[in-house]
Amino acid sequence: MAGAGGARALDGLRVVELSSQRCALAGKLLADMGADVIVVEPPGGSPMRSYAPFAGDQPDPEGALWWWHYNTSKRSVVVDLDSAAGAADFRRLVSTADAVIEAEPLGRLDALGLDWAQLGGAATDRDQPDLRTDAEPDAPDGAEDCAGGRNQRLSWVSITHNGRDRADPPATDLTVLAEGGPVWSCGYDDHTIPPVRGGGNQGLHMASQYAVVTLMAALMWREHSGRGQLIEVSMLAAANATCEFATYFWLNQQIDVQRQTGRHALPQISEPTQVQCADGRWLNTGVPPRRGPEFAALATWVTELGLMEECPYAELLRLGESYEQIDILHLDADPLGAEVFGAGRDTVNFLAERLGAHELFVGLQSIGLACGIVYSPEEMLADEHFVTRGFPVEIDHDGTAVTYPGAPYKFSATPWRATRAPRLGEHQDLLAE
Amino acid sequence: MIGPDHRPPVWPRPEPGALAGIRICDFTGQLAGAGATKILAQLGAEVIRIEDPVRQGRWDILRGTQPFVGEHRGIEAGGSFNNHNAGKLGITLNLRDDRAKDLLRELVAASDAVTENFAAGVMERFGFGYEALRAIKPDIVYVSNCGFGADGPYASFRSWGPIAQAVSGLTFQSGLPDLPPAGWGYSFMDHTGAYYMAMAILMALYHRRRTGEGQWVDLACIEAAGTLHGAASLDFTVNDRPARRDGMPNSNRCQSPAMAPHGIWACDGDDEWVAIAVRNDDDWQRLAEALSEPWAADGRWARLAGRLAHEGELERLIGEWTARRDKHEVAELLVAAGVPAAPVLRPSERIDGDPRTSDWGMWVTVPHSEVGDTRVEGLPVRLSETDWAIGRAAPCLGEDNQYVLGEVLGHSDTEIAQLKADGVI
Numbered sequence: 001m002a003g004a005g006g007a008r009a010l011d012g013l014r015v016v017e018l019s020s021q022r023c024a025l026a027g028k029l030l031a032d033m034g035a036d037v038i039v040v041e042p043p044g045g046s047p048m049r050s051y052a053p054f055a056g057d058q059p060d061p062e063g064a065l066w067w068w069h070y071n072t073s074k075r076s077v078v079v080d081l082d083s084a085a086g087a088a089d090f091r092r093l094v095s096t097a098d099a100v101i102e103a104e105p106l107g108r109l110d111a112l113g114l115d116w117a118q119l120g121g122a123a124t125d126r127d128q129p130d131l132r133t134d135a136e137p138d139a140p141d142g143a144e145d146c147a148g149g150r151n152q153r154l155s156w157v158s159i160t161h162n163g164r165d166r167a168d169p170p171a172t173d174l175t176v177l178a179e180g181g182p183v184w185s186c187g188y189d190d191h192t193i194p195p196v197r198g199g200g201n202q203g204l205h206m207a208s209q210y211a212v213v214t215l216m217a218a219l220m221w222r223e224h225s226g227r228g229q230l231i232e233v234s235m236l237a238a239a240n241a242t243c244e245f246a247t248y249f250w251l252n253q254q255i256d257v258q259r260q261t262g263r264h265a266l267p268q269i270s271e272p273t274q275v276q277c278a279d280g281r282w283l284n285t286g287v288p289p290r291r292g293p294e295f296a297a298l299a300t301w302v303t304e305l306g307l308m309e310e311c312p313y314a315e316l317l318r319l320g321e322s323y324e325q326i327d328i329l330h331l332d333a334d335p336l337g338a339e340v341f342g343a344g345r346d347t348v349n350f351l352a353e354r355l356g357a358h359e360l361f362v363g364l365q366s367i368g369l370a371c372g373i374v375y376s377p378e379e380m381l382a383d384e385h386f387v388t389r390g391f392p393v394e395i396d397h398d399g400t401a402v403t404y405p406g407a408p409y410k411f412s413a414t415p416w417r418a419t420r421a422p423r424l425g426e427h428q429d430l431l432a433e
Numbered sequence: 434m435i436g437p438d439h440r441p442p443v444w445p446r447p448e449p450g451a452l453a454g455i456r457i458c459d460f461t462g463q464l465a466g467a468g469a470t471k472i473l474a475q476l477g478a479e480v481i482r483i484e485d486p487v488r489q490g491r492w493d494i495l496r497g498t499q500p501f502v503g504e505h506r507g508i509e510a511g512g513s514f515n516n517h518n519a520g521k522l523g524i525t526l527n528l529r530d531d532r533a534k535d536l537l538r539e540l541v542a543a544s545d546a547v548t549e550n551f552a553a554g555v556m557e558r559f560g561f562g563y564e565a566l567r568a569i570k571p572d573i574v575y576v577s578n579c580g581f582g583a584d585g586p587y588a589s590f591r592s593w594g595p596i597a598q599a600v601s602g603l604t605f606q607s608g609l610p611d612l613p614p615a616g617w618g619y620s621f622m623d624h625t626g627a628y629y630m631a632m633a634i635l636m637a638l639y640h641r642r643r644t645g646e647g648q649w650v651d652l653a654c655i656e657a658a659g660t661l662h663g664a665a666s667l668d669f670t671v672n673d674r675p676a677r678r679d680g681m682p683n684s685n686r687c688q689s690p691a692m693a694p695h696g697i698w699a700c701d702g703d704d705e706w707v708a709i710a711v712r713n714d715d716d717w718q719r720l721a722e723a724l725s726e727p728w729a730a731d732g733r734w735a736r737l738a739g740r741l742a743h744e745g746e747l748e749r750l751i752g753e754w755t756a757r758r759d760k761h762e763v764a765e766l767l768v769a770a771g772v773p774a775a776p777v778l779r780p781s782e783r784i785d786g787d788p789r790t791s792d793w794g795m796w797v798t799v800p801h802s803e804v805g806d807t808r809v810e811g812l813p814v815r816l817s818e819t820d821w822a823i824g825r826a827a828p829c830l831g832e833d834n835q836y837v838l839g840e841v842l843g844h845s846d847t848e849i850a851q852l853k854a855d856g857v858i
Contacts, residue, residue, distance in 0.1 A: 007640075007644070007646075009636045009637065009639065009640040010636065010639065010640075011640075011643075012643070029632065033636055050690070051664075051689055051690035051691075052688065052689055052690060052691050053664065053667075053668045053672060053674070053688075053689060055671045055672065056671075056672065057672060065663075065664045065667040065668055065671060065672075065689075066664045066689055066690070068667060069663030069664050069666075069667055070663070162789050162793065163793065163815070166789065169768045169773075170712075170716075170768060170771055170772060170773040170774075171773050171775070172687075172692075172710040172712065172773045174685075174687070174695060174696075174697075174708050174710045174773070175708050175709075175710055175773045175774060175775035176775070177708075178697065178706075178707075178708035178775040178776065178777045178778070179708075179764075179775035179776060179777075179778050179783065179787075180778075180783065181778060181780065181783050182617070182621075183697065183706075183708065183777050184777055184778060184779055184780065185617070185618035185619050186607060186615055186616070186617055186618040187615050187618065188609075188612065188613075188615060191704050192699075193609065193612070194609075194685060194696070194697040194698070194699065194706060195697060195706060195777055196607055196608060196609065196615040196684060196685060196697075197607070197684050197685050197697065197708070198603070198606070198607040198616075198617050198621065198684065199603070199606030199607045199662060199665075199682055199684035200603065200606055200661045200662035200665070201661075202621070202625075202661065205625075205661060206625075206628075206813075207813070209625065209628040209629070209632070210628065210812070210813055210814055211814075212632050213472055213476075213628060213631045213632055213635065214451075214476070214812075214814045214816065216632065216635035216636060216639060217450075217451040217452050217473075217476040217477075217635060217816075217819075218451055218816060218818075218819070219639060220451060220452060220455070220635065220638065220639060220642065221451040221452070221453075221818070221819050223642055224454075225818075227818065229816055229817045229818035229819065230815075230816070230817035231814060231815070231816055231817075232814065232815040233813060233814050234793055234813045234814070235813075236789060236790065236793075236813075237790060237793050237795050237811075237812075237813030237814075238813040240783060240784075240790050240795055240810075240813065241624075241795070241810050241811075241812065241813045242621070242624045242625070243619065243780070244464065244513075244594075244619035244620050244621070244623065244624060245500070245513070245619055246618075246619060246780045247516075247780060247784065247810060248500050248512045248513045248516055249499075249500045249512075249780065250780035250781055250784050250785075251500075251512065251516070251784065251796065251808040251809065251810075252500040252501060252502050252503070252512030252807075252808070253499075253500045253501070253503075253512070254781070255500070256779045256780050256781050257618075257780065259618045260618065261613055261615065262604065262613055262614050262615060262616045263595065263616075263618070264595070264618060264619055264620070265618035265619060273595065274613055274614060274616075276613070282599075282613060282614055283599075284595050284596055284598075284599040284604065284616075286593075286595070286596055362587075365587065365589075365590040365591065368591070370590070370591035370592060370593065370596060371596065372592065372595065372596030372597070372598075372599030372600045372604075373599060373600060374599045374600075374604050374605050374614050374616075375599070375600055375601070375602050375605060376602055376605045376606075376675060376676040376677040377601075377602035377605070377606065377659070377662050377665045377666045377669065377676050378602075378666065378669035378670070378675050378676060378677070379602070379677070380600060380601055380602045380655075380659050381659070381666055381669075381670070383600075384586055385581060385585045385586045385587040386585070386655075386656065386659065388584075388585045388586055389582055389584065389585040389653070389656070391653075391656050391659060402667070402670060402671060403670040404663070404666070404667065404670070405659050405660045405663055405666050406656075406660075407656065408629050408652070408656060408657040408660045409629060409630075409632075409633045409650050409651070409652040409653075409656075409657065410582070410650065410651040410652070410653075411633070411636075411637065411648055411649075411650050412563075412648045412649040412650070412651070413640070413646055413647075413648035414636075414637075414640055414648065
């Protein structure tokens with residue numbers, strides 16, 4: 001589907017993104033749905049172009065896989081915001097845009113006269129009908145070259161550590177996840193092992209995801225108000241908003257949860273939910289059988305596999321068939337139920353010793369038991385289910401097709417669609433428009 | 434200035450939000466679905482949550498499960514439920530009864546979007562799949578969210594957060610070498626699936642606003658998750674380098690971009706940790722000066738290549754230094770020097786011990802109709818013109834039947850009383 005024609009959900013929307021690892025995903029999410037996202041890079045290119053790994057392991061600003069992934073479907077211009085000519089270019093570009101997305105160090109844009117207050121509709125002027133003719137306060141040299149003044153319809157997304165009126169400490173994905181809560185919940189039963197940063201830059205992603213949701217809401221509001229607005233996203237608060245039970249146990253019960261290997265951090269120690277299978281791969285076992293039909297289906301499958309005779313839990317499985325549902329929250333009050341429930345779990349572990357993770361995953365799911373194979377990213381991309389659904393997509397790189405993770409959602413009328421990330425300054429002509 | 438507990442708990446909300454005028458007919462539950470429409474409600478949409486009166490809304494397992502609000506118990510006391518549904522209206526419809534289906538048709542006709550996160554096919558079996566919804570309202574936006582999506586070989590497979598994380602590769606990518614997957618210690622993909630669902634709803638509504646065209650968005654939570662480690666995926670598809678290889682994952686280190694030292698170290702005390710990320714050689718120089726330790730002056734550490742070549746030794750030396758110190762003091766020292774560092778904060782520390790989150794307004798107290806004051810999360814955003822607000826606590830089961838069936842759908846008090854008497858609502 002990549003590259004095909006058709007209607008786009010965000011057709012006609014122009015977004016100027018100041019390239020930063022903190023907001024790159026936000027621009028990508030909009031661009032892949034049809035927005036015209038112009039990523040503004042400094043002379044020499046975005047720092048993301050220097051991040052390993054590279055295509056062919058050859059360091060090359062056009063070959064950074066991080067850049068490729070986070071900048072699909074965008075157009076690139078190089079602008080030196082610190083120069084008068086560059087500032088004028090940026091102002092002109094912004095005057096044509098519906099939204100700006102940036103995560104610049106606090107105060108930098110304001111000092112350059114290129115911030116929301118100078119280019120967008122300032123909140124204090126919300127009742128003024130037209131702000132475009134106002135003189136530019138503290139306009140730097142060259143500002144008079146810009147096409148317009150303030151763009152009252154402009155929305156401005158500012159991703160910061162914790163708001164524009166707060167400190168701007170040096171921070172990375174790791175430190176945001178550490179102080180924002182997620183790290184506390186991730187790791188191992190053994191608390192002498194450090195807690196773990198979840199992989200994949202999720203501390204950066206959370207802010208971008210909230211940025212897109214909020215920008216879309218602001219654009220809906222602009223449809224009838226005619227006005228843009230300033231949207232601030234706090235990376236620290238976004239991490240705090242993405243901690244599930246750790247937050248709810250504290251808010252409601254004033255209990256700190258404890259991290260546990262590969263499963264929910266909870267106030268109490270829970271049973272393991274991961275089992276290593278015969279091929280060395282792991283399976284998340286979900287909740288073991290607890291209803292009669294589930295025990296029956298499991299027993300049938302064990303029999304079909306020819307393993308029932310050696311299965312030490314055969315009798316308890318058959319007993320399980322007589323239960324409507326075992327009350328797993330009150331196993332203390334039902335010792336036999338606890339034994340039967342344990343036999344269901346032990347049977348899954350028994351199968352894991354004999355089957356590969358994929359066979360166990362598909363087998364258990366096929367009899368209605370929710371579980372999940374622990375795939376590596378490349379294994380997920382190759383799985384027949386996701387291939388059938390068209391999740392991996394091929395994106396053309398000047399004649400070479402490269403496989404990417406595809407759409408996070410399937411829109412029936414306005415499908416997600418991506419093109420390769422731009423080369424440095426590939427669309428410089430935009431500045432002459 | 435947004436402060437804690439600053440928002441008046443009234444309905445309707447004091448000022449229209451960004452999404453004022455948008456009505457969502459909402460079947461979502463748990464976090465993956467309800468977490469999406471929660472955000473929309475707090476941005477001003479009228480979200481009408483539909484629940485089954487026969488099962489007392491317990492399709493959503495978070496109704497009536499721990500953590501409970503204080504000493505309260507029962508279907509109105511689920512703390513997670515009350516968090517994920519703050520700001521919404523709640524009605525009951527017994528869809529086994531044709532009169533309830535008629536009411537649902539009326540509600541769909543009066544709504545902009547229908548949202549759900551049932552297993553694939555459930556809405557079809559209710560008689561309210563996309564084609565049926567479109568017959569009721571041609572420009573309806575319908576967003577479904579389930580783990581494996583609406584079609585494909587695994588369409589019948591069941592999922593929730595930890596399973597979505599496992600199958601997508603997220604669990605695999607979180608851990609330390611030679612240990613089992615650590616994964617995410619919570620339903621990370623329920624949160625994140627909800628974020629993608631909220632985006633999908635709004636993008637589809639935006640398109641409809643501009644063109645008049647509705648559509649169905651099939652959101653497979655596992656596919657959304659599969660987009661969240663793109664550089665690692667490309668390292669395989671471009672370089673043939675699988676993530677499943679010796680020494681990996683090692684997610685406390687940072688391979689992309691390469692940084693060292695980069696990790697989490699034990700500090701003085703029980704289960705106290707500090708995270709430190711040295712982004713480049715300049716950061717290292719600042720860190721070395723801040724540490725003032727003889728070993729830190731070793732020339733081997735001056736360049737990234739040297740730090741990577743002896744990363745284990747460097748991590749051990751830093752660990753010996755942090756072990757004798759308080760996590761807050763370490764972080765403050767390094768941040769003052771310009772090096773990214775942060776203590777690993779417990780829930781108690783980041784919620785009630787960190788003014789940065791309370792000053793943002795992240796923790797909001799709203800009075801619930803049955804269990805009294807409840808504390809819920811706010812949103813990590815601010816809008817200069819139409820800021821978010823939590824107008825009310827999560828609805829009790831059927832709390833808004835009168836308003837929705839009466840004022841929105843125009844039924845008389847007598848009719849509503851009869852529907853209730855007949856078990857339709």
